[in-house]
Amino acid sequence: MDIGQRLKEIRIQRGLSQRELATRAGLTNGTISLIEKDKTSPSVASLKSLLDAIPISMAEFFGSIEEPDTPKIFFRAGELTQVAPVGPGQVSLRQLGNARKHTLQVLHETYPPGADTGPEFLAHEGEEAGIITHGQIQLTVGDIVGVLNSGDGYIFDSRLPHRFRNIGTEPCKIVSALTPPVF
Structure with missing residues (x-):
């Protein structure tokens, strides 16, 4: 795109x-x-x-998200919707389903080595949680900085300024949930 x-x-x-x-x-x-x-x-x-x-x-x-007459329950890997810019070294955010139809947004996030959400901190209404499924991520929430590895998780009030950064040498993959949907 x-x-x-x-x-x-x-x-x-x-x-x-x-x-x-x-x-x-x-x-x-x-x-x-x-x-x-x-x-x-x-x-x-x-x-x-x-x-x-x-x-x-x-x-x-x-992109447009299909809105079928009947709710879709199962999604194959290729059916997740890309909701962030994609390119070499950039963060990939793929969304499960149509977030406009739900109060919960589920994302499959991929951070290549050295990638981050940007120098600006994110802040938005709601809560955010996730589990690192592969690699390592540095998460800053307010003044608190933590390094999380595969199997570790997080949950926080997303009104607090936050930033994700892959400080590892391999891609970091996260399955996260946000409520309400913001992306």
């Missing part, structure tokens, strides 16, 4: 100038321009700030 082009299309559809979107998202005009020209790739935190300023969810941004 061409993230910059998609952002530009949605910004224009919503009648927003680059300057107005930048102000709403707390970013610079130049940053918006660079993203739209695909000269830079936003972090998960920056993209979330941009999309919250529009407003549109990451799931809506990255």
